[in-house]
Amino acid sequence: MSEQPGPERRLAIVPARNEEDAVGKVVAELRAFDPCLDVVVIDDGSEDVTAARAEAAGAAVVSLPFNLGIGGAVQTGFKYALEHGYETVLRLDGDGQHDPQQIPNLLAPLERGEADVVVGSRFAEGGSDYKAPLARRAGIRWFAQLVSLLTGQKLTDTTSGFQAVNARAIRLFAADYPHDYPEVEAAVMVVRHRLRIVEVPALMRGRETGRSSITLVRSLYYAVKVTLALFVGMFRRRIVPLEEL
Numbered sequence: 001m002s003e004q005p006g007p008e009r010r011l012a013i014v015p016a017r018n019e020e021d022a023v024g025k026v027v028a029e030l031r032a033f034d035p036c037l038d039v040v041v042i043d044d045g046s047e048d049v050t051a052a053r054a055e056a057a058g059a060a061v062v063s064l065p066f067n068l069g070i071g072g073a074v075q076t077g078f079k080y081a082l083e084h085g086y087e088t089v090l091r092l093d094g095d096g097q098h099d100p101q102q103i104p105n106l107l108a109p110l111e112r113g114e115a116d117v118v119v120g121s122r123f124a125e126g127g128s129d130y131k132a133p134l135a136r137r138a139g140i141r142w143f144a145q146l147v148s149l150l151t152g153q154k155l156t157d158t159t160s161g162f163q164a165v166n167a168r169a170i171r172l173f174a175a176d177y178p179h180d181y182p183e184v185e186a187a188v189m190v191v192r193h194r195l196r197i198v199e200v201p202a203l204m205r206g207r208e209t210g211r212s213s214i215t216l217v218r219s220l221y222y223a224v225k226v227t228l229a230l231f232v233g234m235f236r237r238r239i240v241p242l243e244e245l
Contacts (some may be wrong), residue, residue, distance in 0.1 A: 010037055011086040013077030015070055015161075016094025017044040020053050023094045027057035030092070033100040040080055041094065044073040053173055059190075070161075071179035078173040079175060089170055091163045097205050098162045098169045105200045106164035116169045116195040119155075120162035120202025121185075139223045143184045152192040155199060158184045162202050169195055 016023045023041060030039050041054035045067035055061045062076055067076050074091065081089045088110060092098040102120065109115040123144070140159050147158045150223045160183060165173070172193055177184035 004236050008087045009085060010034075010090065011081050011084070012037055012039045012090040012092060013074065013081065014039060014041045014054070014059070014092055014094045015044055015073035015077065016046065016050050017073070018046045018048050018050060019094040020046070020050045022047040022096040024053040024057040026092065026094055026096050027054055029096075029100045031058050033103065036144050037090075040077060040088070042073040042077045042080075044068055044070070051145050063109050068093065069179055071177055071182035072184060074171060075177035078170055081170050082174040086170065087167045089165050091161060091165075093161045099203060099205060102162075102202055103164070105202070106162070109198050109200065110164055115198040116166050117190050117197040118164045119157060119183075119197065119199045121155075121157035121160060121199040122204050124201045124203060126201035129222040131196070133153040141225070142223060143181070146185055146227065146230060147187050148182060150188050152189065153197070155187060155197070157199065158187050160202070162204075171209060178229070180229070181222050184226050185229055197215065212242040 006087055013029075014026055016026075019026075024033070027039050031090075039059040039178040041051070041059045043054065043061055043063040045064050051061045051063050062080060064073065064076065068076070076093070078089065090103060090106065092151070104143075106118045106120055109118045125239070140157070143158045144156050144245065149152050159181060166219065169190065172190070172195065173186070176189070178189070187197060221226050
């Protein structure tokens with residue numbers, strides 16, 4: 001894929017596993033929104049033709065030899081961005097639920113120098129009327145309250161995978177990124193490294209193909225696991241020195 005000229009280079013990271021029916025449309029929408037935006041799909045050990053569909057739509061593809069999980073796939077994307085010199089990264093899920101037309105809202109705080117990480121929130125005022133299963137909705141609220149308490153900053157959607165980050169955050173996430181429900185732990189990590197995180201309202205479309213891998217049992221399992229990880233993480237040393245960000 002050709003790299004766009006200019007002082008600032010932007011990359012969209014799309015982690016995907018078994019999204020052969022959706023990923024091509026996701027890439028096509030991104031390319032239609034901004035032909036100069038580079039797109040990399042991180043194929044997380046898919047057992048279908050996700051990689052081929054993404055490449056046919058015009059994306060660069062990094063195929064992982066086996067399933068690393070969402071955290072490993074996203075960190076691979078940030079490593080790719082760092083190695084290729086990108087200064088801004090957009091992150092969207094591979095299932096088509098994020099609308100590229102909302103990208104300007106995510107980029108605006110970065111362009112104004114007000115944030116290092118911008119999160120598209122389904123629950124901020126002006127966001128979508130998001131309807132999730134009861135267990136997932138309870139988990140989202142729990143994490144939002146817990147992260148807000150730990151960071152001293154009110155956040156409403158700490159599980160959103162619709163984000164924009166600048167070069168400082170790219171360097172941080174390339175060096176260290178959580179694994180299970182990574183967005184939750186990453187929000188705390190960002191604040192501990194003295195980076196700025198803000199939310200903007202975002203709409204979320206319904207999944208048109210496939211099905212979510214998050215079941216009731218997994219929701220409960222991850223709620224306990226990630227809660228423990230958050231408290232342990234509060235006592236971890238900073239993995240990336242501030243002067244390197």
